[in-house]
Amino acid sequence: MRKTVDVILRNDFHGTKCSVKIPANVRHHTVSRSTYYKICRDLCGSPTCTCGQIRGYQDVHIDVDIDIGPDGRSCDTFTITQDKN
Ligand SMILES: [Zn+2]
Numbered sequence: 001m002r003k004t005v006d007v008i009l010r011n012d013f014h015g016t017k018c019s020v021k022i023p024a025n026v027r028h029h030t031v032s033r034s035t036y037y038k039i040c041r042d043l044c045g046s047p048t049c050t051c052g053q054i055r056g057y058q059d060v061h062i063d064v065d066i067d068i069g070p071d072g073r074s075c076d077t078f079t080i081t082q083d084k085n
Contacts, residue, residue, distance in 0.1 A: 007080055011043040012056025018042035022080055030065070030079045054078070 003024040010017045018039055022029040031039070040053045054062055061081040 005082075007060050007082070009039060009043065009054050009062070010056050010058060011051060011053060013051040014044060016043045020080075022082075027083065028079055028081050031077055033077055036077045 004021040005024045006019040007022055008017055008019050020031065020035060020039060022031075044051055044053050054064070060083075062078055063081070064078040065076065
């Protein structure tokens with residue numbers, strides 16, 4: 001059985017939060033693009049909002065990777081680091 005943990009992500013601008021399941025036994029986990037967009041929808045929902053989607057206090061360390069893919073579209077995702085130390 002694969003073990004996962006739920007990580008809570010927050011947006012203090014909209015007062016929203018959502019959870020994402022990540023593998024329990026890894027320190028760094030990069031979410032898929034589809035997961036990233038689902039999280040953005042859950043936390044903000046407005047594609048034109050400039051709140052930054054994941055903002056405010058978080059339980060985990062988040063590194064957002066904003067990248068432009070070969071097709072010219074952005075392929076944003078982010079990496080969750082489970083412990084802050
Ligand atoms: Zn927003």
